[in-house]
Structure formats: structure tokens, C-alpha cells
Amino acid sequence: MDWQELEVFQTLAHELHFGRTAERLHLSRARVSQVVQTLERRIGAPLFDRTSRRVALTPIGRQLLEDLTPHQFGIMQAFARAADAARGISGTLTVGFSSPMAGERVMGIAAMFRTAHPDCEVAIREVPLTDRYSSLRGGELDLALVEFPVCEPDLVTGPAIFCDPRVLAVSSAHPLAGRGTVRAEDLSGETIHVIAGLPGYFLDDLIPAHTSCRRPIQTTTSWQELLTLVAAGQGVTVCAEQGARYYPRPTLVYLPFTDAPPLTYGLVWPVTAATAMVRAFTQAAIELSAGIATPRPVPDHPVAE
CATH class of the missing domain: 1.10.10.10 (Winged helix-like DNA-binding domain superfamily/Winged helix DNA-binding domain)
Known part of the structure; x- marks a missing residue:
């Protein structure tokens, strides 16, 4: 034959x-x-x-x-x-994730990647919430699946992998808790808790803007501490809907925004680290997310955005 x-x-x-x-x-x-x-x-x-x-x-x-x-x-x-x-696709690729849903998606991509490239291993690491990019810059991670936007001159943003609706988390005793949805204007005068270290451009995108809003910002270094402060009625936070699934509390309510787009998650890697393995993993992510997000082409050469 x-x-x-x-x-x-x-x-x-x-x-x-x-x-x-x-x-x-x-x-x-x-x-x-x-x-x-x-x-x-x-x-x-x-x-x-x-x-x-x-x-x-x-x-x-x-x-x-x-x-x-x-x-x-x-x-x-x-x-x-x-x-x-x-092509140089062998060895170990270290991939970071910044949220539970991103971690699940990375596991799925890694399984597909290993099948296509049996001589490769994938190590999965959590991205520090207070500094999403230091592990990439320091070489501890080859690429990461994190929240967009990422506007860093030394990092390349790849394709969007998935989206998650934007919600407002409030105490169950908060006046908004009985509402089914919220609007940007409902943030007026509220203290908004966020994780410390987020870039200004990211905060501007995260928190829906409204001309009448006065939005005091309070930072904390721990997600569980942040949720505890919100549950105690000391402010609110804007996050992804996955919070209701992964961090449910009887004293917290997650309310969808009617006038804010979903949060987008995508791949990012250093300009100097666009290796064959990174490109192969990115291609696996595109194939796995087909129909979930509209992927952008993977750059043939590292291009800072």
C-alpha cells in the first residue's frame, strides 16, 4: 500500500x-x-x-x-x-491567567496544543492581580490570557479569546441590590473598589463613564478583601459576570450593566518573545475559540501596540 x-x-x-x-x-x-x-x-x-x-x-x-x-x-x-x-516548537511553554474563567480556557487550549505538539509541555501559572505584566517582562511567563485593554509598548496583544458581561457587585443591603440591572449613572457618588496597580487606561475602560459621576476610587491588594469590603457596604466594584459563579456570597449581588460592553479577554506576550511555540499556542487558542470571539491575525513579527 x-x-x-x-x-x-x-x-x-x-x-x-x-x-x-x-x-x-x-x-x-x-x-x-x-x-x-x-x-x-x-x-x-x-x-x-x-x-x-x-x-x-x-x-x-x-x-x-x-x-x-x-x-x-x-x-x-x-x-x-x-x-x-x-520550527523550534519543543520544550515548556509557561502560560498565565488572570481570572478563573481565563484559567479554564487556558487549560482547554493547553490540552489542544499538547495534542498537536506532543514534544511540548504547558505550565500554567496565575498572574499576580496587582501587577499583570511583571511576570511577562521578567520571563517567568511566555504569554498570558488577561483582561483587555493592554496598551504597553513592550507587549504584543494577540486575539480576543472570550468575552464576559460587565457587572456591578454590591452588598445585598445596598439600595441597588433589588434592581435587576444597573446603568453607568448609578455609579454617581459611589466608592468604587479596585485592585491596586491597574493602569489608568485600564481603569478608564473598566468603569463605565458618565458625565454626572463622581467616582471615588479605593484600592486593595486582595480580591477576597475587596469583596469583603463590598459585602460590608463600604463601596461597590465593577467586574466580570464570572464573579457570580466563582465568588458567590449570600451578602453580595451581581447586577448586569445595560449600557456597558462586556469585558474582553485575550492573549498578550512580550515583543521579544514571539517564538514559534507562542505562535502555535495562539493558533490553538484561535481554533478553539472559533465562534466565541472574532480573532485578529497573529502577527508574523512582533509589533508593539
Whole structure:
């Protein structure tokens, strides 16, 4: 059996349609039929039952497919390892995350990445809330999945991976707690708690603006302390809806904004660290998030934004 016979047989066994098999392999239908007939003569028995309406594997064809599949996978893995080595895709990639949902998404991307690149390992680390970018700049992380926007001249922002609705967390005793939703103007006069160390441009994007708002800002270094202050009625905080899932408290209420867009999470890496592994992980993230977010092209060369 030559390589084309193997490829035609396995593709037709999955498609069960000569036309689609020909399209996938960029062959003519006549060539597909010819290859199958040659293979069946070599085997000495039909591999497919075919009529004008359907194509189906014969028992011998099914057995051949089952026997070939693990060997085919091994061959493809061998080629993948060789290609990865040529492109420098091997070793350990360290990926950060800044929130529980981002952590779950990183785990999913990492699983897909490891399957495609078996000689790679992925180490997952939490990003320090008070300094989201120091681990990237210091080399402890190769890339991270964090909240956007990221406007740092030495960092590259990749594709958006997912979005999460923006909400206002308040004490269950707060006057707004009985409302189903809130608007930006409801922040007027409220003390807003945030994590310390967030860049000014990030705060401007995080907290919905309103011309009549006077918004005193209080900072803290711990997310649990921040939630405790909010639950105690000492202010409010703007966050992602995932907070209601991962940090539920009987004394907290999470209220969606009706006039603020969702928070966006995406990949970011240092300008000097756009390696083949980083690009391969980013491509896996794009493929996994298809239909969830509209990805931007991965830069061929590091470009600061």
C-alpha cells in the first residue's frame, strides 16, 4: 500500500462519499475510484459497498480501518514532531491567567496544543492581580490570557479569546441590590473598589463613564478583601459576570450593566518573545475559540501596540 492509497482509503472511509473525498484530497473522482479499485485488487476483496445512493464500508473495510488507525496516528505524530523540531516548537511553554474563567480556557487550549505538539509541555501559572505584566517582562511567563485593554509598548496583544458581561457587585443591603440591572449613572457618588496597580487606561475602560459621576476610587491588594469590603457596604466594584459563579456570597449581588460592553479577554506576550511555540499556542487558542470571539491575525513579527 502506498501513501496515496492509505490517504484515499481513510478519507473515503470517513466521508463515505467519492465526491467529497476527491475535493478534500484535490483529486478527480475517477482517480479516487481507480485508487480504491487497485487497493481492493491487492486485498482480494471489496472494501466498500457502493451504489448510486450510498457508500458503506464492508466488514473487511471496517477491520482494515480499525487496524490502520493507530499506525496512521503514529506516523502523523512522527511527522509532527519532526516539523515542530524544525520550527523550534519543543520544550515548556509557561502560560498565565488572570481570572478563573481565563484559567479554564487556558487549560482547554493547553490540552489542544499538547495534542498537536506532543514534544511540548504547558505550565500554567496565575498572574499576580496587582501587577499583570511583571511576570511577562521578567520571563517567568511566555504569554498570558488577561483582561483587555493592554496598551504597553513592550507587549504584543494577540486575539480576543472570550468575552464576559460587565457587572456591578454590591452588598445585598445596598439600595441597588433589588434592581435587576444597573446603568453607568448609578455609579454617581459611589466608592468604587479596585485592585491596586491597574493602569489608568485600564481603569478608564473598566468603569463605565458618565458625565454626572463622581467616582471615588479605593484600592486593595486582595480580591477576597475587596469583596469583603463590598459585602460590608463600604463601596461597590465593577467586574466580570464570572464573579457570580466563582465568588458567590449570600451578602453580595451581581447586577448586569445595560449600557456597558462586556469585558474582553485575550492573549498578550512580550515583543521579544514571539517564538514559534507562542505562535502555535495562539493558533490553538484561535481554533478553539472559533465562534466565541472574532480573532485578529497573529502577527508574523512582533509589533508593539
